[in-house]
Amino acid sequence: MEIKEELKAYGIKSTKQREAILEILKSSHLPLTINQIRDRLDIEMDLSTIYRVLDVFEAKGIITKTVPLEPAQSVYDYQRHIHKHHLICTQCGKILVIEGCPLHDYEEKVAKNTNYIIQRHQLEIYGICPECQSKL
Numbered sequence: 001m002e003i004k005e006e007l008k009a010y011g012i013k014s015t016k017q018r019e020a021i022l023e024i025l026k027s028s029h030l031p032l033t034i035n036q037i038r039d040r041l042d043i044e045m046d047l048s049t050i051y052r053v054l055d056v057f058e059a060k061g062i063i064t065k066t067v068p069l070e071p072a073q074s075v076y077d078y079q080r081h082i083h084k085h086h087l088i089c090t091q092c093g094k095i096l097v098i099e100g101c102p103l104h105d106y107e108e109k110v111a112k113n114t115n116y117i118i119q120r121h122q123l124e125i126y127g128i129c130p131e132c133q134s135k136l
């Protein structure tokens, strides 16, 4: 879908800034930090402007925001409607996306035991990537 049309479909007014940021998030297969987004922009934008755009996107559900325990920077991900988990290196902060989920049975069990309607879950796995292991 065209970026402009996609923004419209989510009820977001199209601006140059919003189009540029969505383009970057869509073309990245890894979640990005705000600094990585800024580095990829070819138009001048300060961090507070980028934050505001990301807040709007998150509120409208066009992206998801993940706040890792460590490193402290949040990452932003285009909402591809694929359920996935993140594997985060605690040394360099690199984030891999893991597709597939082992928690469906567990969710059903929790629903049964608590009478909740389970809507979603989020899971981040932390570790040390092979490159960082070689530097230990």
Ligand SMILES: [Zn+2]
Binding pocket: 089, 090, 091, 092, 093, 094, 128, 129, 130, 131, 132
């Ligand atoms: Zn690493």
Ligand SMILES: [Zn+2]
Binding pocket: 083, 084, 085, 100, 101, 102, 103, 121, 123
């Ligand atoms: Zn899952």
